Amino acid sequence: MTQVEPTSGAAGVATRAALKSIPAYKPGLPPAPRPGVSPHKMSSNENPFPPLPGVLERAVAAAGGANRYPDMACTRLIARLAERLDVPTDDLIVGTGSSGVLQQTMLALCEPGDEVVYAWRSFEAYPIMVGLTGARSVQVPLDERARHDLPAMAASIGPRTRVVLVCTPNNPTGPVVHAREVEEFLARVPRHVLVVVDEAYVEFVRDGDAARGLDAYRAHPNVMVLRTFSKAYGLAGLRVGYGVAHAPISAAIRKTAVPFGVSTIAQEAALASLDAEGELGARVADLVAERARLVDALSEQGWAVPDAQGNFVWLATGERTESIAASLGEAGLSVRAFPGEGLRCSIDVPEANDALAQALRPFATRSGGGHH
Numbered sequence: 001m002t003q004v005e006p007t008s009g010a011a012g013v014a015t016r017a018a019l020k021s022i023p024a025y026k027p028g029l030p031p032a033p034r035p036g037v038s039p040h041k042m043s044s045n046e047n048p049f050p051p052l053p054g055v056l057e058r059a060v061a062a063a064g065g066a067n068r069y070p071d072m073a074c075t076r077l078i079a080r081l082a083e084r085l086d087v088p089t090d091d092l093i094v095g096t097g098s099s100g101v102l103q104q105t106m107l108a109l110c111e112p113g114d115e116v117v118y119a120w121r122s123f124e125a126y127p128i129m130v131g132l133t134g135a136r137s138v139q140v141p142l143d144e145r146a147r148h149d150l151p152a153m154a155a156s157i158g159p160r161t162r163v164v165l166v167c168t169p170n171n172p173t174g175p176v177v178h179a180r181e182v183e184e185f186l187a188r189v190p191r192h193v194l195v196v197v198d199e200a201y202v203e204f205v206r207d208g209d210a211a212r213g214l215d216a217y218r219a220h221p222n223v224m225v226l227r228t229f230s231k232a233y234g235l236a237g238l239r240v241g242y243g244v245a246h247a248p249i250s251a252a253i254r255k256t257a258v259p260f261g262v263s264t265i266a267q268e269a270a271l272a273s274l275d276a277e278g279e280l281g282a283r284v285a286d287l288v289a290e291r292a293r294l295v296d297a298l299s300e301q302g303w304a305v306p307d308a309q310g311n312f313v314w315l316a317t318g319e320r321t322e323s324i325a326a327s328l329g330e331a332g333l334s335v336r337a338f339p340g341e342g343l344r345c346s347i348d349v350p351e352a353n354d355a356l357a358q359a360l361r362p363f364a365t366r367s368g369g370g371h372h
């Protein structure tokens, strides 16, 4: 046996240079416990309701088989989704949340030095997933209404662009992109560039002009859609989401999965959730009504809230962001603070939304602090 000299320890092990510029993902935090106040976690866009009726029973039953690996191909879930969405099974990719599918997509498409175009501010996982491949993020500022500036995004596509991400509704600001502007945009995107339409909050959209990712996918071979069971379906903790992309892009994306990433529990819970769509509709309608009520209350106070089409609202609090977040914390409410920019507050049960509106009142100004 060869004797290996001990080296200087872990410091001697080289990690990839690309990691130096990658920010750590900051999860939304739970509220700090305070005597006498009921806490509400409004920081992660989770569903305040538990999984849909029947889902836990199926998940628990599936847990009995945990000594076995799951079906890596997610055969039943994919068959079910294919039928429901009217797309070929070959075009579906199930992954560990839609962020898992997005990471697989980046790994499948991007080489070091490539570029990925997306709006900013948007989903904070984007710069991480792009950076992990060694590709470069090209961030295009949102417009003054906190919407995607699709003409500017089209103009930002260059020879190294491999992917464009379109987040609709946009996390954390709330507005959707419209069908007409997406068609104009897609007409300007070269065929070799993949456009990923991230529809994590699609169930909450009520804007009739909103773009529909699946329509764009049907009309364009270079469009992919991302969906998730984490938000409307209330399964954030089980990690299951999916993508719809034309073959052979879908086949390439499947190759980059962590083997057996989606557990049998998650697959069964997703199937059971699809069986409970009636209840899903009622819950989503409740949250959408609460969203309208909260937006009205905040607008009444003088806040300028960008069009909220997800299960969250955005307040452009600028330099006051951290102090307002701290004050909300005193009231038992945790929200997602982007220092210097704004606060993203998830829609919760009526009591929580009322508490939020009340706690925000002292900070409202008639000018609303602008949108951005």
Ligand SMILES: *Cc1c(COP(=O)(O)O)cnc(C)c1O
Pocket: 045, 096, 097, 098, 099, 100, 123, 167, 171, 198, 200, 227, 228, 229, 230, 231, 236, 239, 240, 241
């Ligand atoms: C929450 C979210 C996702 C996906 O979350 P998963 O739990 O990984 O499915 C994707 N995109 C956006 C914009 C989100 O906000």
